[in-house]
Amino acid sequence: MARPPRSALESPATVAAASDTPVLELRGITKRFPGVLANDHVDLDLRRGEVHALLGENGAGKSTLMNILYGLYRPDEGEILLNGKPAEFTSPHGAIAAGIGMVHQHFMLIPVMTVAENIVLASEPRRNGVLLDTAAAERRVRELAEQFSFHIDPHARVQDITVGQQQRVEILKALYRRADILILDEPTAVLTPQEAVELFEILRRLVADGMSVIFISHKLNEVLDIADRITVLRRGRKIDTIPREGATEAGLARMMVGREVLFRVDKQATTPGGRLLQVDDLHVRDERGLETVRGVSFDVRAGEIVAIAGVDGNGQTQLIDAITGLQKPDSGHVVVAGEDLTGGSAHSFLEHGVGHIPEDRHRRGLVLEFTLAENLVLHDYAKEPYATRGFLHPKRIVEAARGLLKEFDVRGGTPETRASALSGGNQQKVVVAREVARDPKVLIAAQPTRGLDVGAIEFVHRRLVEERNEGRAVLLVSLELDEVLSLADRILVIYEGQIVGQYDPSVSEEELGIAMTGGAREAVA
């Protein structure tokens, strides 16, 4: 299938510089939701052959703006111009016809269908007028994939391929519909670093071919890596559009958050006290019966942050489950403040002063359907002052919640708001508030800043350091090297279920990176 020529002769650089009419222009877009002004007179112009990043915190209005562009929402005010001509989309159908493709943050793919079926859906090749031509569909998908050097099996079911490949299917969906404007909504949020690198290569190829890309993100480093120009949104308003040249992480962060952001947390040296968490020769299996934690021993003392660094899937999840009582280890011991709790229930771990910020706040951290007040008393609802003789005191629960929400700067909700209504960063603050307010001896934080934007990350980091300064033992499990290096007093590297090295926070990223991929195992052993 031949694609329409898209100024293939000109090099992307000259195209970007020379063409005066932007391929796409948004003028004064305003969108109100009940109680929220999601977009407030936002302007944006997209030039042919550029990657234009849309940067902002969670809830800044990036996704709303793009959903308007894609015809999923109708704007209350403002207009959209395509190649200088006004356009109005009442449904995605119109946007698709106008050459706009969108890769949603949560993929719009049907897991039980094949790659080819997902791609051709709603514009299927036909045989004899009525029948679905599966062979032609798979052939076209294969051709398209080869044209852009994607590696993908059109016949595979979407549920059987990796997340990175699923994202390529989404991109192919847009290419199949001959899109020349591609919107990517936080495309790297679900990818491994390697997959992200591959995505960027794909994007560069597409742009060289004349595609124009809007790249939505809240990650500063990748925006600086891929974008030609950067537009920053804050609380529904456009702050500025700047070229990449001369932009810095600190400057962008200031524009996003509206104040200076500290990337490294100030941290005074402390002298660690007694051992509050001891883990001794722990062995744990995962749900498939594979031993994923294979003899882990370490301890965490009062007033220190110990970070466990490692690539995802090296036993971190099972290790955390075993030291919070969510799973029974096969062998080994977990000792909290001198008491052996091995094999005890999650309840007994909580009662003995273990706080747990789980890695998945939606599945384990919060009951999304509950209010914030209810979520905040999930552990202590049955105790004074929240309950007497089995009856709850809703007023006291709400009052306590009000105080916590204020103290932890949770925005966008009252104690009666449902947890699901909050942005990710504020949800995480609720989890942190609940775990920290119980005054735990040991605080276990598993990927506490996953999916958060810079402002919320800074808050969580500062809070963890405060807890350490107050003499708690903090165990941080993280995949982010930056986070590990800036918070930890000691760094343990986990690889294939074993601790393969202990490092000082002055260690270089390279050295840690090598250890995390197994390079240091021999050296330690």
Add this chain to the structure above:
Amino acid sequence: MNTFAASMDRFRFGPRQVARLGIVLGILAFFFALPPIEARAYVVPLLVGLLGAACGIWAVTRGVGRIAWGAVTVGVLGIVLGVLATRSSGTHLHIVVSWGALVASTLVWATPLTFAAIGGMFSERSGVVNIGLEGMMLSGAFFGVLGADKFNSWAMGILVAAVAGGCFALLHAFFAIQLRADQIVGGTAINFLALGVTGYFFIQVYGDVGSPGNLPRIPNVNIPGLKHVTFLGDAFGQLNLMVWLSFVLLIVAHVVMFKTPIGLRIRAVGEHPRAAETVGISVYLIRYASVTLSGVLAALGGAYLAVGFVGSFNENMTAGRGFIALAALIFGNWRPFGAFAAALLFGASTALSFRLATYSDSAAVLFQALPYVLTLIAVAGVIGRSVPPASVGRPYSKQ
């Protein structure tokens, strides 16, 4: 190379295949004791059944789960039923097990279920639970009789039934799709509404007399050449037109659902409506059309029951067949041929329950509960796990 290895794997004669063989042997154990083979010595079913069960046990020791236990069960059942058959008198056996008549009777009972189940498939594949099939079927039965009577034409009866069923379905669709009401509650309401409406009009129109005896019936299709062929003649020689139509529907439904763009879109809407919406498919339109079609098809099943088979209407004459059809749909994994196979199973058990009266009236009554027991087993997912469309029962809102 991987695909080659995989295809080799499929043809390997492993424990799973032995378990399947065990099931076949279990069925054969019973079959040998029945006419036309009619082995009278009880050792025959005993030996064959034991062999089947042994296959099952061997497969269990090799780590095959569900299907191996199935082989053991079928083997034991085969022995019990087979030995029972060898001990019963030959005349009785011949009355109950005349294969041709049994097949014809099975098809008669399976046809209303097939129509309704395939209707239900369209609704559920698009993401709307249709527990109102029962009511839609019942409305088809009554309005089929009414139409056939008033226009003095069975064809008009079918047409009126289809329109009536479609209207009830449209109502269900409006509540389920537009108003995003709970689909189970809405469907239940449809059932009671249909019961009330048909009951009311039945008494209004026909009073105490009942529907007329000279109702134009949907004709049988007589195949002259087949009449004197053994088995085939009895089984397929003079089936009702609607039975043959159900075969056609079966094939058409399969092609539409799995071989056309329309089917792909229906399935997409039932699996992930927002994904369908983002490529420009109208979720509401697809769901409205699918639910309405389900009502039309369920009503055709009801019309066959009243205008084709019984030749009259009486109150609540569908007696839960809509629910059985829903069970057949689940049993058949939301696929036309699967649902048809399940409908045949339910049909056969109904057909058998009438014939077993030869042995004992009371046991026959008990046996009539068999379809319902099978339904329970089906819904519990004991025989193979059914995977429903991911978004079935979930209302969709555009924003």
